[in-house]
Each structure stands twice: as C-alpha cells, then as structure tokens.
Amino acid sequence: MAERFDDDMLVCRCEEVTVGQVREAIRRGACDVTDVKLRTRAGMGLCQGRTCEALVQAILRQELGLPADKTGYSTPRTPQRPVSFGTLGGDIDE
Amino acid sequence: MKEYEMIVIGGGAAGLSAAIEAKRHGVNVLLIDSNDKAGGQLVKQTHKFFGAKMHRAGTRGFNICKELLKESEDLGVEVLLNGLVMGIYDGDTVAVDVKVSLTEHKLMMLKAKNIVISTGASENAVRFEGWTLPGVMGAGAAQTMVNYRHVLPGKKMLMIGSGNVGLIVSYQLMQAGVEIKGIVEALPKITGWQVHASKLTREGIHIYTGYTIKKAHGTDRVTGATIAKVNPDWSLVSGSEIEVDCDFICIGAGLKPLTGLAHMAGCELIYDKALGGWAPAHNYNMETTKKGIYVAGDATGLEEASTAIEEGTIAGAAIAEATGHLSAAEAEERKAGAWRRLADLRDGFHGEERLAAKNKQLAEYDRLMGVRE
Known part of the structure; x- marks a missing residue:
C-alpha cells in the first residue's frame, strides 16, 4: 500500500525515530536500511526492526528512487526475539 | 547437548x-513452537478452505489444525512449546528460550543436522498520523x-486494506458483533477475492476504493x-475527507516472510513482491543454499495454509531421505505427489504470479549454487 510521509510521523516506535530524521539521514548519505539504522537508531529497539524495516525501505525507495530489492535489510542478530538477561546469562539446561 | 535428526522451528501448517511427514518415516524429530499450543495461524481461521477435496477444501482452518495436531500426536512427534528460538549457529545448533512459568525462563541448546524453518510471516505496518495510538x-x-x-478489540472498526486478510477478518469481526464502519483500499479496485468482498457488501458494508486513511x-x-x-500520485484529494466513527482500526496491508533465522543461518534471500518481499531461495527438496537448512510455508513466501502443508511435506520427505529412513525412490514418490498438489494450488488466475515467483526461487537456487541443467 502506498503511504504518505510527513516529517513529524514516527517510523520506529521503539527508538522514537521520525520520518524527518530518516530523511535527514538519507540527505547526509544513507542509502540503505543499515545506513539509516546506524545514523538514527531506527530498527535498534525492542522489535529489532520487525515493524519499521518495511517503512524505512519505503522511504528509501521514495527519496532515492531505488527499486524494492536495492534498499537492503537489517542484519539479523541474536536474540531474534526479546529475551531476558537471565536467559542469556544463565546456565544452559541440558 | 541434546541432538535430533531434525528440528522444526514453528508449528504452523508448514x-x-x-x-x-518425517516422523511417519521414523525420523527423530523435535518440533519447537513459541506459543502455548501448536497450529500457527490455523488455530484462528474459522473460514472454510477453497479448492479441491485433497487440499482439505470445505474444511474450516481450525479443524484442519485439529486434524494436523491429532496426526502429530498419534505419530508421537516430540513438541517443545513456549520455546522461542533466538538463533541458529554453525548451521546445526539452535538456542531456545523456554518459558517455564510466568517469570521463569530457561535456555536450551539443541542440535540437528536438518533444520526446517517454518516461522511464517509478520504483518506489515502502515504509517499515518496517529498510527501508534492504542x-x-x-x-x-x-x-x-x-x-x-474470544476478546472483542472494540465495538466499531475501520479496516485498512481490501486484500483477503482484510476482507475475511472484517467479516469475522462482524460475525462477532463488531460494527464494520468501512473498508479502505488505496488502489482503484478491491485486491482480495470477489467472493469474500461480496459477503460484506451484501451486508451493506462499504468498501472505499481509491481511499486511504489520513488520520487516526x-x-x-x-x-x-x-x-x-x-490522487494517482498518492497525494490526497482536498475536500474529499470523510469522518469515520470508530474505536479501533485494523491494518490489513499484507505480510512479509519472517526470514531472520534463515538469514542469520546464512541462507541466500531473493526479493519478490508477489511473495511478500525477501525470502530464501530453495531447491526441489525445500533445502536452502545452506546445507541442512530447509524452509516451508510463509517463511519462504506468502501463500496459503494449503501450500504450506505441501511444502512442509516435501521438506519432511526430503529429510527422511537424507537421514536414511526413506530410499531415494520412496522419497521421490512422496515429494512428486506434493509438488503435483502444489502445481494444482498455484494453477489459475490467482496463482499465476505466485507460481512464477516460486519458480524463480528454484531457478535462483540453481544459479547461486552453480547447478547446471
């Protein structure tokens, strides 16, 4: 679905990054999802970009005229879903 | 570290x-699901499936779910529930966060030479003013x-998107007593199946084609x-605003394959809009470009539960073959049968685009792996 992008709208809810901030990052040279993430923190929060990645990709397409398969995607890392430090730092259950 | 012949991540249709399929042939398999019950999206699908009898047409989704769960129980498939897979390492090790109680979790590391990623898909968000409101x-x-x-999200609903999900969910919310205030579709025509749209329009529900949400x-x-x-350039026609009296807004703007684990495991992804975006390339066995990592269902491209069932069956038979439980000829019979049913399911007007995209995934696998005809 096509969307309108007003500068004050939120893109990344977890890190509270707005459309305007993503646009600014693109103006400063960001040209894929990872660039935008490094400059704005969009996609670095609790959901790790599951919600905002597609929105960032859409803004990149609009701003840079990129085809859909050239906007990149975020690098998947552990943990794929939020887990507690207790789990990460705890013993392994055999 | 506990080792299995096969680990399946995600207990939906696929x-x-x-x-x-694997257990039927004697494979030592563990199925991991992050919910308190397996079944995936089928558990909530109250509509009947279309197609032919062999694709369980005429059966409601949650009943297909019951049949699958019973089959897996009768065969003795080992199931780990409330298990969240955090990552796949070295192509054969899976880290799982297991919820033991409300406050207690434990970490399990499990190993298998064959892993099936059947994690399904996640819903796309749409942004508009007020999209983050509860x-x-x-x-x-x-x-x-x-x-x-069995909880009503509200009393008066506005649906964004007229794809099948938007249409079916609107109808089911209406059945549950929600007042449907309208369905908004930015494109000039309804994108879901006419049969689903007609059920709503017959009840007097208006589908606003060529409209979008401006603000919540x-x-x-x-x-x-x-x-x-x-407008054709996606700007809004001034003066065309309509106020909608609603207390919740549903977004049916499509889904995208959940590819995080596959990507992390090193599987090559291919972009195709018809399949919801990026999804792993795979071969005839549903094996990805990473040896021993298989995919099935929406995780490898948005389709239907019926196609997910067949893809899962192919992966199960292929792994039964790889682990020596089936001969090549026996496995081929199982796989070919499922591929024939898949071809049926992807036949015709609604399947054309998907069929082309799925064929591209197979061709891309060959290209990436240097397979020659």
Whole structure:
C-alpha cells in the first residue's frame, strides 16, 4: 500500500525515530536500511526492526528512487526475539 | 547437548506437516513452537478452505489444525512449546528460550543436522498520523483476539486494506458483533477475492476504493478516523475527507516472510513482491543454499495454509531421505505427489504470479549454487 510521509510521523516506535530524521539521514548519505539504522537508531529497539524495516525501505525507495530489492535489510542478530538477561546469562539446561 | 535428526522451528501448517511427514518415516524429530499450543495461524481461521477435496477444501482452518495436531500426536512427534528460538549457529545448533512459568525462563541448546524453518510471516505496518495510538492493530492480531482468545478489540472498526486478510477478518469481526464502519483500499479496485468482498457488501458494508486513511483521532486511544480520496500520485484529494466513527482500526496491508533465522543461518534471500518481499531461495527438496537448512510455508513466501502443508511435506520427505529412513525412490514418490498438489494450488488466475515467483526461487537456487541443467 502506498503511504504518505510527513516529517513529524514516527517510523520506529521503539527508538522514537521520525520520518524527518530518516530523511535527514538519507540527505547526509544513507542509502540503505543499515545506513539509516546506524545514523538514527531506527530498527535498534525492542522489535529489532520487525515493524519499521518495511517503512524505512519505503522511504528509501521514495527519496532515492531505488527499486524494492536495492534498499537492503537489517542484519539479523541474536536474540531474534526479546529475551531476558537471565536467559542469556544463565546456565544452559541440558 | 541434546541432538535430533531434525528440528522444526514453528508449528504452523508448514512445520506440523514437515514433522508429521518425517516422523511417519521414523525420523527423530523435535518440533519447537513459541506459543502455548501448536497450529500457527490455523488455530484462528474459522473460514472454510477453497479448492479441491485433497487440499482439505470445505474444511474450516481450525479443524484442519485439529486434524494436523491429532496426526502429530498419534505419530508421537516430540513438541517443545513456549520455546522461542533466538538463533541458529554453525548451521546445526539452535538456542531456545523456554518459558517455564510466568517469570521463569530457561535456555536450551539443541542440535540437528536438518533444520526446517517454518516461522511464517509478520504483518506489515502502515504509517499515518496517529498510527501508534492504542486501538490501531494488525488485522491478524484482531483475528487472534476474536476467534482464538474470544476478546472483542472494540465495538466499531475501520479496516485498512481490501486484500483477503482484510476482507475475511472484517467479516469475522462482524460475525462477532463488531460494527464494520468501512473498508479502505488505496488502489482503484478491491485486491482480495470477489467472493469474500461480496459477503460484506451484501451486508451493506462499504468498501472505499481509491481511499486511504489520513488520520487516526484520539489522545490516548482511537476515537475516530479521517479517510480521504487519493490522487494517482498518492497525494490526497482536498475536500474529499470523510469522518469515520470508530474505536479501533485494523491494518490489513499484507505480510512479509519472517526470514531472520534463515538469514542469520546464512541462507541466500531473493526479493519478490508477489511473495511478500525477501525470502530464501530453495531447491526441489525445500533445502536452502545452506546445507541442512530447509524452509516451508510463509517463511519462504506468502501463500496459503494449503501450500504450506505441501511444502512442509516435501521438506519432511526430503529429510527422511537424507537421514536414511526413506530410499531415494520412496522419497521421490512422496515429494512428486506434493509438488503435483502444489502445481494444482498455484494453477489459475490467482496463482499465476505466485507460481512464477516460486519458480524463480528454484531457478535462483540453481544459479547461486552453480547447478547446471
């Protein structure tokens, strides 16, 4: 679905990054999802970009005229879903 | 570290089918699901499936779920519930966060030379003014609340998107007593199947084609919405605004394959809009470009539960072959049968685009792996 992008709208809810901030990052040279993430923190929060990645990709397409398969995607890392430090730092259950 | 011949991540239509097929032939398989019950999206699908009898047409989704769960239980498939897979390492090790109680979790490391990723898909968000207000939710989330948890998300709903999910969920919310205030579709025509749309229009529900949502009203929750006509360049037609009296808004703007684990495991992804975006390339066995990592269902491209069942079956048979439980000839018979049923399911007008995209995934696998005809 096509969307309108007003500068004050939120893109990344977890890190509270707005459309305007993503646009600014693109103006400063960001040209894929990872660039935008490094400059704005969009996609670095609790959901790790599951919600905002597609929105960032859409803004990149609009701003840079990129085809859909050239906007990149975020690098998947552990943990794929939020887990507690207790789990990460705890013993392994055999 | 506990080792299995096969681990299936995600117990929806695809994962259950993969585990059932493999277990049927004697494979030592573990099925991991992050919910308190396996079944995936089928648990909440109250509509009947289309197609032919062999694809379980005429059966409601949650009954297909019951059949699959019973089959897996009868075969003795080992199931780990409330298990969240955090990552896949070295191509054969899986880290799982297992919820033991409300406050207690434990970490398990499990090993298998064959892993099936059948993690399904996640809903796409749409941004508009007020999209982060409580009361704006995915259409799938609303369906879970109503059909599975038996909770009404609100009394008056506005649906964004006229794809099958938007149409079916609107109808089911209406059946549950929600007043449907309208369905908004930015494109000039309804994108879902006419049969689903007609059920709603017959009840007097209006589908606003060529419209989009401009704003969700409210300060701490949704109290209404403004919709407006869109121009061909996606700007809004001034003066076309319509105020909608609603207390929740559902987003049915499509889904995208959950590819995080596959990507992390090193599988090559291919982009195709018809399949919801990026998804792993795979071969005839549903094996990805990473040896021993298989995919099935929506995780490898948005389709239907019926196609997910067949893809799962192919992966299950292929792994039974790889682990020596089936001869090549026996496995081929199982796989060829499932591929024939898949061809049927992808036949015709609604399947054309998907069939082309799925064929591209197979061709891309060959290209990436340097396979020659």
